[in-house]
Amino acid sequence: MIDRRKFIKTVSALGISLPFVKSNIKAASNPNIKNNPIILCSRGEKWGKKVLKPGWDILKKNGLLLDAIEKSANVTELDPKDTSVGYGGLPNEDGVVQLDAQIMNGPDHNCGSVACLEGIKTPCSVARLVMERTDHIHLVGKGAQDFAKMHGFKVENLLTESTRKIWVKWKENLSDKDDYFPPVDGNYDQDRSTGTINVLGLNPNGDMAGITTTSGLAWKIPGRIGDSPIIGAGLYVDNEVGAVGATGRGEEMIRSCGSFLGVEYMRNGMTAQEACEAVCKRIIDINGGSSKVDFNDKIVALSKNGDVGCASIRERKGDEPTVATWSKKGFKAIKGTYLIEI
Numbered sequence: 001m002i003d004r005r006k007f008i009k010t011v012s013a014l015g016i017s018l019p020f021v022k023s024n025i026k027a028a029s030n031p032n033i034k035n036n037p038i039i040l041c042s043r044g045e046k047w048g049k050k051v052l053k054p055g056w057d058i059l060k061k062n063g064l065l066l067d068a069i070e071k072s073a074n075v076t077e078l079d080p081k082d083t084s085v086g087y088g089g090l091p092n093e094d095g096v097v098q099l100d101a102q103i104m105n106g107p108d109h110n111c112g113s114v115a116c117l118e119g120i121k122t123p124c125s126v127a128r129l130v131m132e133r134t135d136h137i138h139l140v141g142k143g144a145q146d147f148a149k150m151h152g153f154k155v156e157n158l159l160t161e162s163t164r165k166i167w168v169k170w171k172e173n174l175s176d177k178d179d180y181f182p183p184v185d186g187n188y189d190q191d192r193s194t195g196t197i198n199v200l201g202l203n204p205n206g207d208m209a210g211i212t213t214t215s216g217l218a219w220k221i222p223g224r225i226g227d228s229p230i231i232g233a234g235l236y237v238d239n240e241v242g243a244v245g246a247t248g249r250g251e252e253m254i255r256s257c258g259s260f261l262g263v264e265y266m267r268n269g270m271t272a273q274e275a276c277e278a279v280c281k282r283i284i285d286i287n288g289g290s291s292k293v294d295f296n297d298k299i300v301a302l303s304k305n306g307d308v309g310c311a312s313i314r315e316r317k318g319d320e321p322t323v324a325t326w327s328k329k330g331f332k333a334i335k336g337t338y339l340i341e342i
Ligand code: GLY
Pocket: 194, 195, 196, 214, 215, 216, 217, 225, 226, 227, 228, 246, 247, 248, 249, 250, 251
């Protein structure tokens, strides 16, 4: 792992592009593809197990891939303890929780997405309905909420007492020139969250699909959409090659078409791990080198033959880039790599 990181840094310093290996992954000729289902999420040990368990149970039982990834993603969406996804996600600057999500199905390249969706706890389930029940791909704001209501979703307050208090503290701490007194219980020092979760899956037939779901950047300007609902930015799936998802600073994933790029890297012969690192490197290059990069993105990948990758742009003390998987071999949390040391 360390060697690979050093390799990337050296290559970067020399200004050399990462090599393209010309051999395409030939899905049909790989004997591992069939009957080796796997489900992956962009989390570590703690969240990974509870997120992947319901998805793996479905995959194991009947191989229904979209049901599996949806049920797994719903775990974080419904859990108020996760402040970066769904119910209990940190709100925008007005204190309103606005959710983004997308789903992509490998076999037919179909996809659906919702953005700035308010009041619905499970945006990825609404994105799935956009994919399956409409001729559109993106629905945003009120239109997305009306569509969800039409399908029986309940509109609820997604701000919990805990996230409301964090938001008030952030607001009171913003400036000493406004009329709010500073927070009574000390300064606000929480990271500006871009948490998010990616769930990627490969079923026993060798078909692939993925979901990305988030409450987006905490304190964002109302109406801001990140990479999570943008096809090719926060997620991309190609049934012949693999799936890639991203978390972290969404604007950079959009500027680089990062998830699509990762899939194309795999199409050109990179492993899932090499593809994740190459996407991070591309983002660093776009920004003019590592000294200019003060944000983070984490990329996860699953190739058509079940090969897994995970890399982030920067090191984060106490929070190494990790990906979790559940397959016939059981649950595994795997440490990835990072390109820039702090
Ligand atoms: N990656 C999540 C966001 O930027 O909204």
